[in-house]
Amino acid sequence: MEKRTLPGSGKPGWLNASLLYKVFGGVLFAYLFLGFMVAPCLNTLLSVFREKNPTTGAIEPFRVISYFFSGNMPSFILSSVILAVALVITVNVVGISIVLLTEYFDIKGAKILRLGYMTTLIYSGMALVTGYLFLYGRDGILTQWLRGLFPQFNEKWFGGFYAVLFTMTFACTSNHALFLRNAIRNIDYNTVEAARNLGAHPFRVLMKVVMPTLLPTLFSLTVMTFITGLCAMSAPKLIGYNSINPKIVELAGTTKGEIDFPQAQAALMSIILALFTIILLTILNHYERKGHYLSVSKTKAKLVKQKIQNPVGNVLAHVYAYLLFVIYMLPVVIIILFSFQNYGAVNAKKPSVEAVTTINYYGSEDVEVPREGRKPKIKENAVTGVFTNPKTGDAIRLSFILAASAAALACVIVVAAVNYIFKQKNKKRAVIVEACLLFPWLLPTILICYSYRIFFNNNIWYVFGQNLYTGENVRLLLIIAYTVVKLPFALRMIKASFYAIDEELEDAARNLGASGFRTLLRIKLPIILPSVLAVFALNFNSLFTEYDMGATFFNPNANTYAKVIESMSTPELQNDYNAAGRQCASTVFIMIVSGLILYLVYGVGARDLGERLERRAKRRQRLMRLTGKAKKPSAKAAA
Amino acid sequence: MPFMIRLDDIIVKFGEFEALHKISVEVNEGEFFTFLGPSGCGKTTTLRTITGFIDPVAGTVNMQGRDITHVPIEKRNIGIVFQSYALFPTMTVYDNIAFGLKIKKMKKPEIAQKVQAIAKKVDLTDEQLKKAVSQLSGGQQQRVAIARALVTEPAIICMDEPLSNLDAKLRVQLRNELKKMQREFGITTIYVTHDQEEALTLSDRIAVFNKGYIEQIGTPNEVYNHSRTEFVANFIGDINRLGEEIVEKMGLPAEKHHFIRLERVRVNRPGDEGALQLPGVIESREYYGLYIKYYIQAAGQAVKVIEKNDGINIYEVGDTVTVGIHPMDIMSYEAQE
Numbered sequence: 009m010e011k012r013t014l015p016g017s018g019k020p021g022w023l024n025a026s027l028l029y030k031v032f033g034g035v036l037f038a039y040l041f042l043g044f045m046v047a048p049c050l051n052t053l054l055s056v057f058r059e060k061n062p063t064t065g066a067i068e069p070f071r072v073i074s075y076f077f078s079g080n081m082p083s084f085i086l087s088s089v090i091l092a093v094a095l096v097i098t099v100n101v102v103g104i105s106i107v108l109l110t111e112y113f114d115i116k117g118a119k120i121l122r123l124g125y126m127t128t129l130i131y132s133g134m135a136l137v138t139g140y141l142f143l144y145g146r147d148g149i150l151t152q153w154l155r156g157l158f159p160q161f162n163e164k165w166f167g168g169f170y171a172v173l174f175t176m177t178f179a180c181t182s183n184h185a186l187f188l189r190n191a192i193r194n195i196d197y198n199t200v201e202a203a204r205n206l207g208a209h210p211f212r213v214l215m216k217v218v219m220p221t222l223l224p225t226l227f228s229l230t231v232m233t234f235i236t237g238l239c240a241m242s243a244p245k246l247i248g249y250n251s252i253n254p255k256i257v258e259l260a261g262t263t264k265g266e267i268d269f270p271q272a273q274a275a276l277m278s279i280i281l282a283l284f285t286i287i288l289l290t291i292l293n294h295y296e297r298k299g300h301y302l303s304v305s306k307t308k309a310k311l312v313k314q315k316i317q318n319p320v321g322n323v324l325a326h327v328y329a330y331l332l333f334v335i336y337m338l339p340v341v342i343i344i345l346f347s348f349q350n351y352g353a354v355n356a357k358k359p360s361v362e363a364v365t366t367i368n369y370y371g372s373e374d375v376e377v378p379r380e381g382r383k384p385k386i387k388e389n390a391v392t393g394v395f396t397n398p399k400t401g402d403a404i405r406l407s408f409i410l411a412a413s414a415a416a417l418a419c420v421i422v423v424a425a426v427n428y429i430f431k432q433k434n435k436k437r438a439v440i441v442e443a444c445l446l447f448p449w450l451l452p453t454i455l456i457c458y459s460y461r462i463f464f465n466n467n468i469w470y471v472f473g474q475n476l477y478t479g480e481n482v483r484l485l486l487i488i489a490y491t492v493v494k495l496p497f498a499l500r501m502i503k504a505s506f507y508a509i510d511e512e513l514e515d516a517a518r519n520l521g522a523s524g525f526r527t528l529l530r531i532k533l534p535i536i537l538p539s540v541l542a543v544f545a546l547n548f549n550s551l552f553t554e555y556d557m558g559a560t561f562f563n564p565n566a567n568t569y570a571k572v573i574e575s576m577s578t579p580e581l582q583n584d585y586n587a588a589g590r591q592c593a594s595t596v597f598i599m600i601v602s603g604l605i606l607y608l609v610y611g612v613g614a615r616d617l618g619e620r621l622e623r624r625a626k627r628r629q630r631l632m633r634l635t636g637k638a639k640k641p642s643a644k645a646a647a
Numbered sequence: 648m649p650f651m652i653r654l655d656d657i658i659v660k661f662g663e664f665e666a667l668h669k670i671s672v673e674v675n676e677g678e679f680f681t682f683l684g685p686s687g688c689g690k691t692t693t694l695r696t697i698t699g700f701i702d703p704v705a706g707t708v709n710m711q712g713r714d715i716t717h718v719p720i721e722k723r724n725i726g727i728v729f730q731s732y733a734l735f736p737t738m739t740v741y742d743n744i745a746f747g748l749k750i751k752k753m754k755k756p757e758i759a760q761k762v763q764a765i766a767k768k769v770d771l772t773d774e775q776l777k778k779a780v781s782q783l784s785g786g787q788q789q790r791v792a793i794a795r796a797l798v799t800e801p802a803i804i805c806m807d808e809p810l811s812n813l814d815a816k817l818r819v820q821l822r823n824e825l826k827k828m829q830r831e832f833g834i835t836t837i838y839v840t841h842d843q844e845e846a847l848t849l850s851d852r853i854a855v856f857n858k859g860y861i862e863q864i865g866t867p868n869e870v871y872n873h874s875r876t877e878f879v880a881n882f883i884g885d886i887n888r889l890g891e892e893i894v895e896k897m898g899l900p901a902e903k904h905h906f907i908r909l910e911r912v913r914v915n916r917p918g919d920e921g922a923l924q925l926p927g928v929i930e931s932r933e934y935y936g937l938y939i940k941y942y943i944q945a946a947g948q949a950v951k952v953i954e955k956n957d958g959i960n961i962y963e964v965g966d967t968v969t970v971g972i973h974p975m976d977i978m979s980y981e982a983q984e
Contacts (some may be wrong), residue, residue, distance in 0.1 A: 025976035085705030512733035515700055520747035520799065521721035530746075617737055 048459035051276045072272040088251040092237030098177040101186025114313040124333040128182045130602040134555040134570040135595045136575045139339040149267035172249045191225040197309035231292040241556040278455040348590035354589040368543045368593035369393045391586040394593045407569035412491030422498040449496035457560035482563045495546045503540035538613045545609040549602045651676045651835040657706035681838045683846040684856030728795030730808040734780040741776040747799040763800045803835045877980040890948035909975035912952045922971040929966045945970045
C-alpha cells in the first residue's frame with residue numbers, strides 16, 4: 009500500500025518495501041529507453057560523421073554531408089517538401105469541405121455522404137493506394153475505359169506528383185473526419201444564433217464565428233498533414249514520385265560500389281527528416297500550450313444545420329458534396345465488386361453476373377496457360393484466394409500477430425506509465441517518464457526503423473549477444489519497432505482518459521482497503537477501458553496493414569501483409585495468377601476487420617454500464633415477448 | 648462522555664504552505680460533529696488527516712486511546728462519504744456497496760446478507776441494487792455512498808460536503824434524512840460543510856475553521872449567539888456592525904467592535920425596557936417570503952432588520968420607524984486590524 013506522503017512529512021522513504029519495485033521499474037525503464045530508443049538512433053546519427061577518406065584513411069566528419077548536398081539528394085527533400093505543402097492545401101480544402109458538408113450545412117443525404125467520406129478510416133496506406141491503382145493505374149478500370157473511348161488516351165496518365173497528391177489528399181482526410189467533426193459538433197449553437205441576431209450574414213458567421221473556434225484543431229491537423237506529406241511512403245513508391253522515404257529505403261538496401269556510402273546518406277536523409285519533424289512538432293507544442301479557445305458557456309446548445317439560402321449555391325454545394333462522395337466511394341465499390349469476380353473478369357476488367365465467385369477469398373482453381381504453337385499447359389491451383397494462397401495466408405497471420413502483440417504491448421506500457429505519472433504528479437520523474445515515451449514522436453518512423461535495421465544487425469550485448477535482424481528474430485524486432493512508434497499516440501490518448509478519473513474514486517478505494525494495484529485493476533482500468541481499447545484498436549488497424557516499417561526492414565522473415573499486397577499490384581514480376589482478384593479481396597477483408605474493430609470500440613465499447621444494463625433489460629423484454637411470458641430466459645441467455 | 652477521536656496540535660504543510668496550525672479537537676462517541684468554514688480554511692484537510700489521506704508534519708491523531716497518526720488508511724476503520732460520492736461508475740450499486748467487504752475477503756453469502764441489510768436501512772430497493780450508479784438520481788446516489796461507507800461497520804463516518812452537489816430542495820430533504828439515519832445508526836459522524844445553515848440544523852457541536860485555525864468549538868446555540876470571535880460572528884448568520892454614533896450613544900467602549908444579529912433589532916417596540924430607541928427611515932427592503940429584510944437608515948448607518956412576514960409589521964420604503972437595540976444582545980470583540 010503506497011501512501012501519499014506529503015512533502016515535509018519527514019518520513020524516511022528509502023527503506024520501505026516498495027524500494028525493490030521502484031529500482032526494478034526504474035532499471036527496466038532505463039534499459040528499454042536507452043537500449044531501444046536512444047542507442048539505435050544515436051548510432052544512426054553518428055554513422056553520418058564516421059566515413060573515412062579512401063586515400064588517407066582518416067575520418068572526415070563532413071564528407072557525407074558535403075557529398076550529399078553536392079549530389080541530387082537534396083532534390084528528393086525538395087520534392088517531399090513540395091508534396092507536403094501541396095497536401096496541406098488540398099487536404100485542408102477537402103477535409104474542411106467534408107466536415108462542413110456533413111455537419112454544418114444542411115445537405116440532403118448527409119448520413120450517407122458521411123459514411124462515404126469516412127471510408128478511409130477502414131482502409132488506408134498500401135490497401136488504399138493499390139485500390140486507387142486498380143482504378144486509375146495503367147491497367148486500371150477507369151484508364152481502360154477511357155482508352156476505349158479515346159484510343160490516344162495516355163494510359164500512364166496516373167503517375168507522378170499529381171497522382172500522388174490526388175491519392176494522398178483523399179487518404180489523409182481521416183483525421184479531419186474524426187477530429188474536426190468533433191470540434192464542429194462542440195460549437196455552441198447559441199453563438200451562431202447570437203451572431204445572426206446581431207445582423208451577421210450566414211457566410212460571415214461561418215468565417216468569423218465558426219471557423220475561429222476550429223482553428224486550434226485545424227492547426228494541429230495541418231502540422232500532422234505536413235508531416236504525413238514529408239514522410240509519405242506507399243503512395244510515392246507505388247505511383248512513382250521521388251520523395252524522401254522511398255529513397256531512404258532504396259539507399260538502405262543498396263550495396264556500396266553502386267553509390268558512395270549509401271547507408272550514411274540514408275542516415276543523413278532520415279536525420280534531416282527528423283529535424284523537420286522536430287521543428288514542426290515544437291511549433292505545434294508551443295501553439296497548443298498557449299491554450300485553446302474553449303467554449304465558455306455552461307449550457308451548450310446543439311448545432312442546428314444551416315440551410316444554404318442561395319438556390320444556386322445550394323445546388324453547387326450538393327453537386328460538390330456528391331462529387332466528393334463518388335471519388336471516395338468509387339474505389340471501394342469497384343474493389344468490392346471485383347473481389348467477387350473470377351480470374352477472367354478481373355483480368356479483362358469487365359464484371360458480369362456469370363463471373364460472380366468467392367474464389368478470391370477462399371478456394372483454388374486450375375488455370376490454362378496458352379503456349380505459342382504448343383498445347384496449353386494446365387497450372388494446378390494457380391488461382392487462389394486470400395485465405396488459400398499460402399503466401400498471403402502466412403502474411404495475414406504474421407501481421408495479425410505482430411500488430412496485436414505490439415498494440416497490446418504499447419497499451420500495457422502506457423497504462424502502467426500513465427498510472428505512475430499521475431501518482432507522481434508535478435514531480436520531475438513523472439515529466440521524465442512522459443518525455444521518454446513521447447520521444448519517438450519526434451522521430452520519423454523511417455528513422456527508427458532504419459536505425460533498428462542497421463544497429464540490431466550486429467550482435468548486441470544487451471540483447472543477450474543476439475543479432476535481432478537475422479532469422480526469425482526480426483519479427484521480435486518488428487514488434488519492438490511497432491510498439492515504440494505507437495507509444496506517443498497511446499500516451500496522449502490514455503493520459504487524456506486518466507484525467508476523467510475522479511481523484512476521490514481512488515481515495516474511496518483506498519479508504520475501503522484496496523491496494524494500489526487493485527485500485528488500478530478494479531477501479532481505474534474499467535473506467536479508462538473504452539479509451540484503452542480504442543487505442544488498441546486504432547493501433548492494431550494501422551499496424552495490421554503497416555507498410556513503411558515492413559518495407560524498411562526488407563527481410564524475408566518479416567514479409568508483412570502490406571508487402572504481400574504490394575507484390576499483388578505488380579503480378580507480372582511475381583508470375584502470380586489472380587493477384588489482382590486477391591488484392592481486391594484483401595482490401596475488402598481489411599475493410600471488414602477495421603470496420604468491425606471500430607464498431608466494437610466506438611459502438612459497443614463506448615457504452616457505459618448504465619446503457620449496457622438498459623440494453624440488456626430491453627433485450628430480455630423483447631425475448632420474453634417473443635417466447636411468451638411462461639418461459640423466462642436466464643440473464644445469460646439474454647445477454 | 649468518552650472521546651471517539653482526538654486531534655492534538657496537528658500541523659499539516661503543503662510544501663512551504665502551512666495549511667493547519669496546531670489543530671486540536673475532540674469528537675465524542677455518537678456525536679454529530681461539524682467542521683464549518685469558508686473554502687480553503689482547512690476543514691477538508693483536517694478531515695483527510697483523520698481518514699489518513701494526509702500525513703501531518705506534527706501532532707497526533709488519537710482514536711479511543713490508540714495513536715493512529717501513522718496507521719494506514721484502510722486500517723483505521725473510518726468510513727468516508729465524498730463530495731462527489733466517488734461511486735465506482737463501472738460497477739453496479741450492489742458491487743459498489745460490496746467492494747469493501749470483498750476486500751475483507753468475506754464469504755459471498757455473508758456479503759449478500761450485509762449488503763441487503765444496509766440497503767434496507769438506507770431505503771435502496773433490490774431493483775436499485777442491480778442498477779448502474781449512473782441510472783440513479785442524486786439523492787439515491789448519496790444513499791449508495793452512505794451505504795458503502797457504513798457496510799464495513801466503521802467506528803466513525805466522515806462526510807465531505809455530501810449535499811453540495813444537490814439542488815436546494817433536495818438538500819433540505821436529505822439533510823433531514825441524514826440526521827435521522829445518523830440517529831438510528833448512532834454512529835460518530837464528522838461532517839464538513841461551508842453552509843452554516845446545514846451546520847446549525849444538523850450538528851451536536853460545531854468547530855468553526857478559519858485560515859487553518861479553529862476559531863470556536865461549541866453547540867449551534869453557542870457559536871451563533873455567543874460567537875467567540877468576530878470571524879465566527881460574521882461567518883455564521885447575518886449581522887449588523889454598530890457604527891460610531893450608536894456605540895457612543897450606548898456608552899460602549901470605542902476601541903472594540905460591536906455587533907448585533909438582525910433578528911435582535913426590534914422595530915416599533917417603544918416599551919422595550921433598557922433598549923436604545925433610535926428614529927429611522929425604511930431605505931429599502933428584500934422580500935424572502937418567510938420574512939422580509941429591511942434596511943433602515945438610523946444614527947448615520949444602515950441597520951438591517953428582519954421581520955416575520957405575518958402581515959402585521961409590514962413597512963413601506965420611506966416609512967418612519969423606531970429602531971430598538973438592547974445592550975444584552977450586543978456581541979463585542981477586540982479590534983483585530
